[in-house]
Amino acid sequence: MTVEASLDESVRAIADGDWQTLTNLLSDSFFAYSPGADEPTAGQRIVEIVGPLKAAMPDLAFSISNLASDGDLVTATVSLTGTHLNPLWGSPGTGNVVEWVSQITVKLIDGRLAVRFDDMTFPDSVAVLRQLGLVNPPDEMDKPLPHPVSVPEFLLKVVMTGQAGDKECTHFDQIRTTEPTTRVCAECFSQGVNWPALRMCLTCGFVGCCDTSKNKHMIKHHEESGHPLMRSMRMKEGWVWCYVDNAFFGKDLLGKYSA
Numbered sequence: 001m002t003v004e005a006s007l008d009e010s011v012r013a014i015a016d017g018d019w020q021t022l023t024n025l026l027s028d029s030f031f032a033y034s035p036g037a038d039e040p041t042a043g044q045r046i047v048e049i050v051g052p053l054k055a056a057m058p059d060l061a062f063s064i065s066n067l068a069s070d071g072d073l074v075t076a077t078v079s080l081t082g083t084h085l086n087p088l089w090g091s092p093g094t095g096n097v098v099e100w101v102s103q104i105t106v107k108l109i110d111g112r113l114a115v116r117f118d119d120m121t122f123p124d125s126v127a128v129l130r131q132l133g134l135v136n137p138p139d140e141m142d143k144p145l146p147h148p149v150s151v152p153e154f155l156l157k158v159v160m161t162g163q164a165g166d167k168e169c170t171h172f173d174q175i176r177t178t179e180p181t182t183r184v185c186a187e188c189f190s191q192g193v194n195w196p197a198l199r200m201c202l203t204c205g206f207v208g209c210c211d212t213s214k215n216k217h218m219i220k221h222h223e224e225s226g227h228p229l230m231r232s233m234r235m236k237e238g239w240v241w242c243y244v245d246n247a248f249f250g251k252d253l254l255g256k257y258s259a
């Protein structure tokens with residue numbers, strides 16, 4: 001099947017909620033990254049995100065336009081629109097009409113689609129999460145979310161780094177501790193200031209508020225100490241961020257370094 005025909009079939013599969021067909025159309029590999037044997041395939045990752053989106057937005061419409069070929073590559077514009085009526089990752093239906101447009105580049109790997117999102121820029125992708133009630137409005141970023149949301153790690157990684165594969169990080173040898181011993185940002189607590197989420201330094205165990213909080217104590221700690229890696233402590237989250245490399249890692253990383 002050509003790229004064009006495969007894209008047509010994918011749009012139909014999403015409209016029908018036919019996740020088996022969609023998985024079959026998608027390559028096991030991402031455009032520039034092959035998951036390891038113990039990792040979900042690219043197709044599984046995409047269904048893991050598109051499936052709940054479709055359930056949350058029963059009128060989800062997905063379309064592909066402006067197709068252009070360039071050798072083995074095809075570029076196109078994807079657009080997604082739908083009304084957020086049902087719960088999604090802990091956020092109840094907002095009633096918002098969600099719209100998202102992105103440029104993609106597609107190629108075939110072993111006859112199946114591998115997709116790259118070409119303008120997965122941070123502000124735009126966060127705007128979509130905001131429309132879905134998964135991120136607070138800009139003027140409320142320093143407040144906790146009204147609902148305990150749990151966004152899939154993989155989606156956070158793509159939104160925060162713009163890529164599916166891991167970025168290089170040379171700082172794992174600075175991990176000394178993985179489990180927090182406190183559940184407050186001590187400085188904010190003493191000032192009576194609230195925070196949206198907590199982070200913990202993996203070098204010294206310092207616990208501080210996140211980068212959208214009023215006081216941003218974790219990034220201040222990084223700037224003062226040079227300690228590169230922190231983990232999320234929100235709900236059961238344990239993803240890791242390297243401030244030096246702007247790299248994101250899933251919670252599995254903590255397991256490799258826990259005592």
Ligand SMILES: [Zn+2]
Nearest residue numbers: 169171242245
């Ligand atoms: Zn690093």
Ligand SMILES: [Zn+2]
Nearest residue numbers: 201203204227
């Ligand atoms: Zn530290």
Ligand SMILES: [Zn+2]
Nearest residue numbers: 185188209217
């Ligand atoms: Zn704080």
